[in-house]
Amino acid sequence: MADARSVAYVRTQAAPVLPPPALSDGALGWLRANLFSGPFSAIFTVLAVAFIAWVAPGLIRYLFIDAVWTANDGASCRSPEVGACWAYIGQKLPFFMYGSYPREWVWRVNMTLVVGAALIVWLLAPKAPAKQIGAFLFFVVYPLLGFILLSGWEKIGLPKIDTDVWGGVFVSLLVSAVGIVVSLPGGVLLAMGRRSTLPVVRIASVIFIEFVRGVPLITVLFMANFMLPLFLPENWTPDRLLRPLVGVSLFASAYMAEVVRGGLQAMPKGQFEGAMALGLGYGRLMRLVVLPQALTKVIPGIVNTFIGLFKDTTLVAVVGIYDFLRAVDTARLDPVWAGPNISTTGYIFAALFYFIFCFGMSRYSQYMERSLAKDRLR
């Protein structure tokens, strides 16, 4: 290896000069660079355009041009020529929203949803004031208020409404909201337990987290549904809706714990040492110094866990809860409407609903990720 010339794989002559690039700007230049940069690229472009030309017209016809916008029953939607049956969605919208919740009391559901939405906006908006108060209201006051409003309290004139008739979008949102409200503090506690120096605390947290993360949500729901009543004294029968809520909360807490642990591990040691040097005990060290920074760091991860949780709420149907998807899947069997177009329309509508929520949340998480990164750039 003394002389580069003696090695077989080193070039001994200069490479030939390449011709100058043909076109590099303007519309033609853009086309050339982005769509026809080589033979393979050109083939892919042609294939992709052909695919779009094959799919898009049929899709647009099905969704808009051939769609049925007004109808009183499924008769006009059953012919194979027509497209999506939006009239059916309009008719069934109250059922999709509230399940069989008594119509005269639906304002209670609406009020719960509006208050919850307002609090969430307060918490998530980057520059909102007094977030501690917002967090207290959301995590402590709101669950109580929601419980009183939804299930009723005779003393203030709200009749009790059994959870058997709850259903639709509102149950989906309820399950996710409970999951969020429980999993954040639960996840923080479990993550702190996993990072603890006390072996028993650490081992207990690790076993819980790894166990729950290792099994499918459906089995956790089965466990909550079949085994929870067995584990409690004989005369306690937990509410039908409460059991999956317990299951979903445990499940979400374990996943949240791993996200929070990521944030705790990313904290520089100096933060702990500095806080200890100031004489803070473990509780104040965590509450005032470590957690605020660690949680801010993992906001994108937390939001991603929420997205997963929101999609997973569809599984509560397995233990007989009428969430939004189950309402859609039941309504399509209504003999007044039933037909192949009805099934497809219902699923498309449900897909749009979930897409808007999940896509919105993932955009928020990306936005937070960027603005947090901006923070770190000076």
Next chain:
Amino acid sequence: MSGRAVDLPPVAKISPFYDPRVRGFVYQGLLVLALGILIYGAASNAIANMQARNIPTNFDFWNKTSGFDINFTLIPYSAQSTFGDAFWVGLLNTLLVAAIGVFFATILGFIVGVARLSPNWIVARMATIYVESLRNVPLLLQLLFWYNAILKPLPGVRDSIVIPGLSGKPFAFLNNRGLVLPQPVFGAEFDLVLAAFGLACLLAAGFWFYARKIQRETGRRLPSGWAGLALVIGLPAIAYFAAGSPLTLDYPVLRGFNFSGGARVLPELVALLLGLILYTATFIAEIVRAGIQSVARGQSEAALALGLSGGQVLRLVVIPQAMRVITPPLTNQFLNLTKNSTLAVFIGYPDLVQVFAGSVLNITGAAVQIIAVTMAVYLVISLLTSLAMSFYMRLTATVER
């Protein structure tokens, strides 16, 4: 700190109340006590409740006759088989779905992940639309869509959609009871083809080692990839024709209301696989994209400057480094796919949860034992996968100076 004696004030003896070690012991003792009370209470309640409701508390049901049939089994099973056999049927069906799903989801995910980074604008855009639309819609909704909106409205058996074969003879049939495919029938001489395949693999591996040695000594590259491919395909092909084509296809024929011959793929299995593959592939695509982007630009620039071709840069420099980032989340997705296959219970594919935690639980009522066994199966799968993963990570870890 030591070395020079300084006159420090004597350290005051800490009261045990403020001693962190004493406190640690107290906290842990309290936790053990609380957990013990919780577990003891739950267990004693469970035993009392189960006895009061006549629920079995042991595994005696395992060897009893099940009395129900399963419409898709990989091992012999009938209504006379035991509940234990039903467990194995369910487990094998779950593993089948997981294996097929993991295989195709990985391929599709890699293709889409690379496509998202393509310089071709329209290809990258289409890949993005696919990923963003499917991963933001719950898997269960997708499964129901494939099953109830696409596969169920297909025509009945007698009006099956015919997929013609090369010889003009009907090759496969698609109807609302599934996909009927020709079944391969292996002749006795097929072993010869398998032996030829094994030999070709050995030869290809030998040639690969030889080519590597030559390259290290002289820098000359032998076409080991193409030669290996030619060996692995060519040798079994020669053996196949030499042995007189020992593989025949048993074509399905419509007789009366059903097909005779051929093999039927259940619509439930098709829907489950479609949903799982398309959904998991979006997550794998994101992992692959992030993995490739994590390789510093300087790496591929340096490789190009060394004179490697575009394909070589990808194969020798970018992918080996990206794989190290991709592998851990990728195995996570494999586990997710396996766990998500439990959604089979919603469309009636007989997987472990549907057969064991569904039918068997409803008949025997042994909820605690059955759910514990079901969870244990998934835990063991997770554990084995993460062990294999950490072994692989140790193999490919960077050697740091």
